[in-house]
Amino acid sequence: MPETCKENNSMKRRLTVAQAIVGYLQKQYSMRDGREYRFFAGIFGIFGHGNVAGMGQALEQDPGLKYYLCRNEQAMVHTAAAFAKASFRMRTLACTTSIGPGATNMVTGAALATVNRLPVLLLPGDIFARRSVAPVLQQLESASSQDVSVNDCFKPVSRYWDRIQRPEQLLTALPEAMRVLTSPAETGAVTLSLPQDVQTEAFDFPEEFLEKRVWVIPRGRCDQVLLKQAAEWIRAARNPLIIAGGGVLYSEASAALAKFANATGIPVCETQAGKGALPYDHPQEVGAVGVTGTPGANILAREADLIIGIGTRYSDFTSASKTAFQNPDVRFININVADFDAYKHAALPLTGDALVTLEELRSAVAGHSVEENYHAKITRFRAEWEKEVERIYDIRKAPPISQGEVIGVVNAAVQTGDTMVCAAGSLPGDLHKLWRSKRPGGYHLEYGYSCMGYEIAGGLGVKMANPDGQVYVLVGDGSYLMMAQEIVTSLQEGYKLNIVLLDNHGFSSIGGLSRSCGNEGMGTNYRYRRDGKYDGDLLPVDFVSNAASLGAWATRARTRDELSSALAEGRQHPRTSVVVVETCYEERVPGYESWWDVAIAEVSEREPVRAARKKYEESLKKERLFF
Ligand SMILES: Cc1ncc(C[n+]2csc(CCOP(=O)(O)OP(=O)(O)O)c2C)c(N)n1
Ligand SMILES: [Mg+2]
Numbered sequence: 001m002p003e004t005c006k007e008n009n010s011m012k013r014r015l016t017v018a019q020a021i022v023g024y025l026q027k028q029y030s031m032r033d034g035r036e037y038r039f040f041a042g043i044f045g046i047f048g049h050g051n052v053a054g055m056g057q058a059l060e061q062d063p064g065l066k067y068y069l070c071r072n073e074q075a076m077v078h079t080a081a082a083f084a085k086a087s088f089r090m091r092t093l094a095c096t097t098s099i100g101p102g103a104t105n106m107v108t109g110a111a112l113a114t115v116n117r118l119p120v121l122l123l124p125g126d127i128f129a130r131r132s133v134a135p136v137l138q139q140l141e142s143a144s145s146q147d148v149s150v151n152d153c154f155k156p157v158s159r160y161w162d163r164i165q166r167p168e169q170l171l172t173a174l175p176e177a178m179r180v181l182t183s184p185a186e187t188g189a190v191t192l193s194l195p196q197d198v199q200t201e202a203f204d205f206p207e208e209f210l211e212k213r214v215w216v217i218p219r220g221r222c223d224q225v226l227l228k229q230a231a232e233w234i235r236a237a238r239n240p241l242i243i244a245g246g247g248v249l250y251s252e253a254s255a256a257l258a259k260f261a262n263a264t265g266i267p268v269c270e271t272q273a274g275k276g277a278l279p280y281d282h283p284q285e286v287g288a289v290g291v292t293g294t295p296g297a298n299i300l301a302r303e304a305d306l307i308i309g310i311g312t313r314y315s316d317f318t319s320a321s322k323t324a325f326q327n328p329d330v331r332f333i334n335i336n337v338a339d340f341d342a343y344k345h346a347a348l349p350l351t352g353d354a355l356v357t358l359e360e361l362r363s364a365v366a367g368h369s370v371e372e373n374y375h376a377k378i379t380r381f382r383a384e385w386e387k388e389v390e391r392i393y394d395i396r397k398a399p400p401i402s403q404g405e406v407i408g409v410v411n412a413a414v415q416t417g418d419t420m421v422c423a424a425g426s427l428p429g430d431l432h433k434l435w436r437s438k439r440p441g442g443y444h445l446e447y448g449y450s451c452m453g454y455e456i457a458g459g460l461g462v463k464m465a466n467p468d469g470q471v472y473v474l475v476g477d478g479s480y481l482m483m484a485q486e487i488v489t490s491l492q493e494g495y496k497l498n499i500v501l502l503d504n505h506g507f508s509s510i511g512g513l514s515r516s517c518g519n520e521g522m523g524t525n526y527r528y529r530r531d532g533k534y535d536g537d538l539l540p541v542d543f544v545s546n547a548a549s550l551g552a553w554a555t556r557a558r559t560r561d562e563l564s565s566a567l568a569e570g571r572q573h574p575r576t577s578v579v580v581v582e583t584c585y586e587e588r589v590p591g592y593e594s595w596w597d598v599a600i601a602e603v604s605e606r607e608p609v610r611a612a613r614k615k616y617e618e619s620l621k622k623e624r625l626f627f
Helices: 017-025 052-061 073-086 107-115 150-157 167-181 224-236 246-250 254-264 295-303 354-364 372-393 403-413 427-434 454-465 477-482 486-493 508-516 543-549 560-572 607-620
Strands: 003-007 010-016 028-032 035-038 040-045 067-069 092-097 120-126 160-163 189-195 202-206 213-216 240-244 268-270 285-288 306-310 331-336 348-351 419-422 443-445 471-476 498-503 553-557 577-582
Touching: 010 017, 010 052, 017 040, 017 052, 017 167, 017 189, 017 202, 040 052, 040 073, 052 092, 052 120, 067 486, 073 092, 073 107, 073 120, 073 443, 073 454, 073 486, 107 120, 107 150, 107 189, 120 150, 150 160, 150 189, 160 167, 167 189, 167 202, 167 213, 224 306, 224 331, 224 348, 224 354, 240 254, 240 295, 246 254, 246 354, 254 354, 268 295, 285 295, 285 372, 285 427, 295 372, 331 354, 372 403, 372 427, 403 427, 403 471, 403 498, 403 560, 419 427, 419 454, 427 443, 427 471, 454 471, 454 477, 454 486, 471 477, 477 498, 498 543, 498 560, 543 553, 543 577, 553 560, 560 577
Parallel strands: 028 213, 040 067, 040 092, 092 120, 120 189, 160 189, 240 268, 240 306, 268 285, 306 331, 331 348, 419 443, 419 471, 471 498, 498 577, 553 577
Antiparallel strands: 003 010, 010 202, 028 035
């Protein structure tokens, strides 16, 4: 038991810095709509000399904060971010590492969390504050300052960054960390660097500091004058379109959005983060918008005189690199918790929570609905798109089968409580278009950072957040080879994943992109080097053996029927399953009515590059800025 003492009428507990952190984190709660959650479901960690005697000691002595061992520090941040995303940001996990490489392995994960606005708490070990023993193992030295360590790399990728040089600094640093983590507008990675000696130093922490604290996640209301103006704009619009972003899901505003869309008839399209805000069969749901969008949504965006962006940051994939909105009179209303996003595209900014703002806006436009011919157009686009999805799901190619068919088979295997997880490669674009989402959160795409390697680690985080539903991880061979090791963690913890590995022998996405830029796809095929080039035989990677060697139940499927039965069998297995399916590298789902700005070489010896540049310069003319 830790020592307690009484000083100035306040009870104190003598704890090390690490013990105080472990004690504090387990007492933090979040609350929204009357529901309370323990904010930290646990802490992932890999120990080294930079944290084993500090954080490691504290976690071993105090099981109140559940400790999880994983295989890679980058992966554990992905797991934490996915856990937070699947929990609609009401809960997360912390991560502790050693100093040096253990710490910097988390930088990519931190960037991913911050870009996607997902709360994760990172606790990298740091070099001795006392300095006398420097340089310690893995220390980056600087001749110009002793106040530099590799952990400074976390500054640009963290929403809050601090280095704890003295134990009492925790008293102000930890509440700041919590404020940022639970702020809908500011959340992202929070990094508290913990010098290895400071982690072990003791201090008399006030008892009140270690008591339960509940952080209410606010549902902020927007300015009422602007709301009235927004209602006028909506009533005046002839072709309005809603873009639903991730903010709709994080606010748990799907039902409010459905009511608003039902009442007004305004069509709703979705970004990658927002997909699933409405079920695919909702009458106002017109599908995916932007570069990876569906024809109806993109035509409506092009012609819209009013865009209502809800919880979107208008990435280039959403705005089709600023070419999506071509109506000369288009204007924007943005509902967003962050001013930064609310003001984008010179919008009328409704800075506030999506759920309450949608409800207030619905009252403000009561009785208003889009015109009948606009409604008929939406219905027609929806029907045409369903036919196209059926066509792609039903291609029935001889093996290797098409990626579109695989998506169809997996979609049919997924039940309502399940979640599909993906992040990078050619899958996200195809899934954005083709996946039929059934519930908010069932479509889990990390496309803010689109980080290869997120898929399996992220799938683990989703399963930890929703242990009752099945998790289907769709992963390309390239992503799998980058980071598959968390299969071992899934087995260790009994968190079963259903992994579908699409093997097209390389980077089909970037190969296609390279060709569309006038090049020949160098570096995008997994082949032996022959005469200096990668055009030898395919590399014989045996993914089934690889997954089985990690302990998974693994099998190969060649046809769609084999895939269907492998998925059914895998679902029955209590442990993580991996179904490997070879897919055709060239067979692609086309793009529809959109464009993406990828700059093409201005001069080249090659004719196809010059031709691509010419086309590119034409397309650039469509880019619009809004003032
Ligand atoms: C960590 C990381 N490195 C590089 C990229 C750039 N990139 C995007 S997709 C891709 C290839 C993905 O290959 P694979 O997983 O096999 O999917 P495929 O393109 O074949 O569908 C690459 C290299 C990235 N998104 N993430
Ligand atoms: Mg591939």
